[in-house]
Amino acid sequence: MSLNGQSKIPQILKNREAEVLADWLGEQMAAGIRKDLLKEMELREECREFLELFTDAIQQGNFTNIQSPEWRGLKDMLASVSRSRTQKGFTPTETANFVFSFKQPLFKRLRQELGQNGETLLEEILSATNLIDKLALWTTEIYQKTREEVILRQQEELMELSTPVVKLWEGILALPIIGTLDSARTQIMMESLLQMIVQTGSQVAIIDITGVPTVDTLTAQHLLKTVTAARLMGADCIISGIRPQIAQTIVYLGVDLADITTKASLADAFVLALKRSGFAISRSKSAI
């Protein structure tokens, strides 16, 4: 920028910090800050800190590159503001507006100082806009990153939750699967099933896919792998809970499930498992 070094902004901010701060706060209150999510005190504190760091950083006269070290303090501060707002439930626009709303009070001061000199005013406003836009984009970036972290954490938690192996009877295990089957989940599922087979010495395992919304070739392949691995260890697998649509899909996809025992419901599979283990169920007369 041609104005670097001679810009008035650092000086204006230094001399009239209190005024700018008051204006800025007024601006944000007028725009309707979310009072349910953020107290005025907190906002005031955030604005004060921002202004302080901004004034400090801008004294170096660097308007273009916010990656340079003098801007680090401000960027860290904005990152923490953005993060806390994400968690409080602000929208991305509201978060970015925290920075954007700083333009108004700043430009007002500039106009007061340089009102008579149109050319310089324009240059100053251009460079300031540029800088503030970059800072606002930075808050959006952090906002998004925080959201992604939340999603990632939830995914991991789901993964841990989703593969329980339950013992139904002496020598009979059940593995109710809920949700989509991907490679990572199948791996965990397979490991925990095989581990349980060893621990309990079970000879029959029922894999219930009632909770699996769709079955594609990949899912079917994962199921086949699990069944084969269990068979290698000496346990029979029964797949149950196949819905009509899924049965249709499996046939249309050309997946071969001929070697695997399949049952429509978990109850049917359980009865078969009991029969294979040599148990018989009978109703006692008194219960009728």
Next chain:
Amino acid sequence: MERIAILQIGHFLLVTIQVDMHDRLAMTLQDDLTNRISQTSARGVLIDISALEIVDSFIGRILGNIAKMSRILDAETVVVGMQPAVAITLVELGLSLKGIRTSLNVEKGMALLRSSLGDSEGGSMDGDAEK
């Protein structure tokens, strides 16, 4: 030379693999086992691999071959006690060991052999054993 012991229990042969299976050892086992089956006219072979932590594609294939050879010599093969990690590896390698029967441990494997022989041969097996 290192060899894997083959024990005879009634009409069955029991092979317990306790050491790391390298390729030559596997070939020797295949040789010894087929010889023993024909010598003893065994009806079933139990291969216990519970101590085996690594099974590569070659060993997997040898196990498959042993099962096929035994079938020709009229003996059923049951592989028992495969570790979960080994099972996963074999599946990932694409070896599902289709022709081999499997069981969780030696006891269950023995029961499996007995029941399958009992089904096909009726009471004649027991009669032989008592003589």
